[in-house]
Amino acid sequence: MSERSIRGKVAVAGVGETTYYKRGQSPDAEFLLGLKAIVAACDDAGISPKEIDGFCSFADDRNDPSRLSAALGIKEMNLSSMQWGGGGGGAAGVLQNGAAAIAAGYADVVVCYRALAQGQFGRYGQGPQVPYIQGERAFTSPYGLMSPAQMFAMKVVRFMHEHGIKQEALRALSMASYHHAQNNPRAVMNGKPLTEEKYDNSRWIVEPFHLFDCCMENDGAAAILLVSAERAKDIKQKPAYILGAAHGSGYRAAAPVHNSGDYPSSNFSTVAPHLYRQAQITPEDIDVAQIYENFTGGVLMTMIEHGLCKPEEANDFFQLDNLIAQGGKLPLNTSGGNLAECYMHGLGLQIEAIRQLRGQSTNQVKDAKIALAAAGPMVSPVSTIIYGTEDTL
Amino acid sequence: MTNALPGTSPEKLVFPDQSPDTTYQDFLRNNQFCIQHCNECQNFLFYPRLCCPHCSSVDLEWREASGKGTVYAVSIVRQRPEKGGDHNVVLVDLDEGPRLMSRVDGIPNEDVKIGMKVKASISVNTDEDGDTRMVVFREA
Numbered sequence: 221m222s223e224r225s226i227r228g229k230v231a232v233a234g235v236g237e238t239t240y241y242k243r244g245q246s247p248d249a250e251f252l253l254g255l256k257a258i259v260a261a262c263d264d265a266g267i268s269p270k271e272i273d274g275f276c277s278f279a280d281d282r283n284d285p286s287r288l289s290a291a292l293g294i295k296e297m298n299l300s301s302m303q304w305g306g307g308g309g310g311a312a313g314v315l316q317n318g319a320a321a322i323a324a325g326y327a328d329v330v331v332c333y334r335a336l337a338q339g340q341f342g343r344y345g346q347g348p349q350v351p352y353i354q355g356e357r358a359f360t361s362p363y364g365l366m367s368p369a370q371m372f373a374m375k376v377v378r379f380m381h382e383h384g385i386k387q388e389a390l391r392a393l394s395m396a397s398y399h400h401a402q403n404n405p406r407a408v409m410n411g412k413p414l415t416e417e418k419y420d421n422s423r424w425i426v427e428p429f430h431l432f433d434c435c436m437e438n439d440g441a442a443a444i445l446l447v448s449a450e451r452a453k454d455i456k457q458k459p460a461y462i463l464g465a466a467h468g469s470g471y472r473a474a475a476p477v478h479n480s481g482d483y484p485s486s487n488f489s490t491v492a493p494h495l496y497r498q499a500q501i502t503p504e505d506i507d508v509a510q511i512y513e514n515f516t517g518g519v520l521m522t523m524i525e526h527g528l529c530k531p532e533e534a535n536d537f538f539q540l541d542n543l544i545a546q547g548g549k550l551p552l553n554t555s556g557g558n559l560a561e562c563y564m565h566g567l568g569l570q571i572e573a574i575r576q577l578r579g580q581s582t583n584q585v586k587d588a589k590i591a592l593a594a595a596g597p598m599v600s601p602v603s604t605i606i607y608g609t610e611d612t613l
Numbered sequence: 614m615t616n617a618l619p620g621t622s623p624e625k626l627v628f629p630d631q632s633p634d635t636t637y638q639d640f641l642r643n644n645q646f647c648i649q650h651c652n653e654c655q656n657f658l659f660y661p662r663l664c665c666p667h668c669s670s671v672d673l674e675w676r677e678a679s680g681k682g683t684v685y686a687v688s689i690v691r692q693r694p695e696k697g698g699d700h701n702v703v704l705v706d707l708d709e710g711p712r713l714m715s716r717v718d719g720i721p722n723e724d725v726k727i728g729m730k731v732k733a734s735i736s737v738n739t740d741e742d743g744d745t746r747m748v749v750f751r752e753a
């Protein structure tokens with residue numbers, strides 16, 4: 221790879237979110253949710269929605285940029301880009317694509333967005349309901365593997381087996397998200413604290429995942445507005461700069477029927493080195509991490525593959541006290557994340573990383589200057605952004 | 614101009630006249646658990662394929678598997694009794710090399726462990742659509 225880097229060239233100008241609802245509870249249509257989040261991000265930045273000239277989304281978002289442009293009164297659309305991959309693997313890649321377009325001069329004000337109204341369009345967490353099976357599923361469905369939780373469980377089992385990692389590590393990850401949600405009024409699980417007993421007694425979904433190891437499904441929308449570093453000097457908010465951005469996966473990472481060579485993996489092992497090279501930092505420099513929880517086991521592997529913890533130290537490291545904003549070694553998922561704030565396909569975690577660098581989190585990490593936000597463990601491609609404050613440039 | 618894949622000489626570029634998935638099922642119906650062998654690089658393959666994932670050769674031959682393997686990963690899918698109840702699912706590394714998904718019958722789910730030696734058999738499920746057959750394992 222080249223020495224070219226996005227470092228410091230693009231900044232987050234604004235972030236916007238709708239109210240987060242339980243699945244199927246949104247009073248608004250998905251398209252309206254998307255518009256509301258985009259307008260909120262523009263208000264946050266102090267930039268008119270009419271100035272947006274680029275749209276980036278991911279996970280096959282249904283809200284077409286041409287329609288959004290018309291609704292927002294945008295005179296000129298100069299960029300429309302979709303990050304490949306299902307699941308939330310694109311929640312950082314979407315920002316990488318937007319940042320690249322700004323650095324290349326394709327667009328000046330790019331909005332990265334995701335809107336979900338599952339009541340309107342049907343749900344994610346269940347396996348597809350079809351009258352016949354073919355392809356990969358012909359070799360998995362007969363053995364009762366249908367849902368995403370079931371598909372990912374054995375990667376985590378194998379990873380935990382190879383490194384001697386205990387169930388308590390997963391419990392700590394779940395509890396960190398629920399702990400932070402109690403201070404976050406936006407969080408769907410605000411007011412619903414989780415204890416060790418409640419976790420241990422919760423039903424198994426598929427081993428090693430209890431109910432509280434699995435993300436929620438929600439309705440809502442989130443948007444992030446990107447501008448060039450020059451433009452960022454004039455915005456309302458303290459800018460968060462992109463220091464590094466990477467997406468991808470290794471050889472045959474998406475091989476069907478659980479056939480990938482590096483099976484017990486979150487698929488970040490090839491991605492993380494590019495990220496640190498661009499950002500010109502090491503894992504020790506990260507002040508706060510936001511890691512996509514589809515399932516807690518994915519967070520575990522993601523953190524290890526980003527060098528934030530050594531596998532042999534995992535049982536000591538993954539303890540609640542180490543993971544909380546109030547004095548933890550590496551505060552994690554400080555909004556409540558996908559488990560307890562909202563599952564907006566991981567874009568909420570990117571927004572929380574930005575909030576931390578602005579000093580606006582409801583679980584503020586003292587003097588946070590560098591934040592890492594990773595998306596979509598165990599799918600392909602996966603993606604990560606490292607953000608930094610102006611001091612880090 | 615040739616459309617030969619890397620590692621495949623053009624005269625060997627002969628694709629079978631039916632899907633390898635169908636051939637696999639045909640063998641199961643004949644009570645044989647067969648997997649493909651690559652005559653170019655000598656690796657065994659699973660799931661059924663048109664060309665070798667190791668060397669891209671299409672010179673593949675069906676051979677009966679020993680059925681011997683080792684549990685690589687295991688999980689227990691938890692379900693309400695009316696939906697079929699709890700069941701285990703495993704990835705088994707066959708002695709020939711390939712990895713396949715299956716389940717281990719004959720012992721409690723909790724007793725299926727990584728590293729356990731297992732032996733394949735063919736399970737027959739009969740419903741209104743007729744017989745379907747699948748490879749399952751028992752502790753060896």
Ligand SMILES: [Zn+2]
Nearest residue numbers: 651654665668
């Ligand atoms: Zn071969």
